[in-house]
Amino acid sequence: MDNSKILGKLKGKLIVSCQALEGEPFHGAEMMAKMALAAEQGGAEGIRSNGYEDIVAIRKVTKLPIIGLIKRRYENSSVYITPTKREIDALLKAGVNVIALDCTKRKRPNGEKLQDLIPYIQNHNTLVLADISTIDEGLDALDLGVDCVSTTLSGYTEYTNTGRTKPDFKLVEELTKQTRCPVFAEGRINTPQEAKQMLEKGAHAVIVGTAITRPQLITKAFVEGINEKSLKA
């Protein structure tokens, strides 16, 4: 696939994040490949996926563009989405089209720097999606030459973790005002209406995970909805 055309193809579309971590009922490459297939059948135009095995399995069942990441925790750093060159090399080997890279201002493990990692990925004919949590991080990442940004980490860094339960519409709106580069809306988008609203606010595409691919959490939302005390009572 010609990666330079991917961003154009994703404009206005839905990307489904197919991730189940260890301990989750759907954990496993075979399951994630089925999730990706289901997403494609439902009309998604891209897949976001975590881990070498899951990505290889997904690549076998679909030709959709894959945004890959590897979550790994290192000592002395809270960066966990594709933190080092080691994860980047594994993603390049898996054959992803785009690499999702933590581009927050936090210190990376092994003293590695975004200034080196971004061109390294791009020199392998692979795009960089910057996962950020604030407007400044988004703009800084764009200055460093990333191909696109995603609001993935809003609410998940030490300095944005305010217990937010709704998507960060404001961050998408502000970022799209300040750049012509594609801004992906991601994180806690739980309804088709919210997804559409994000596009109306200028998002290039919408990435949805939990609300589509984590059945235990979808069930929980229904159970909580049923148990919620009626305001009229």
Ligand SMILES: CC(=O)N[C@H](C=O)[C@@H](O)[C@H](O)[C@H](O)COP(=O)(O)O
């Ligand atoms: C914060 C973090 O680690 N986010 C991860 C990034 O890859 C995934 O766990 C999320 O599922 C993904 O961002 C989609 O978001 P949501 O599941 O809320 O639709």
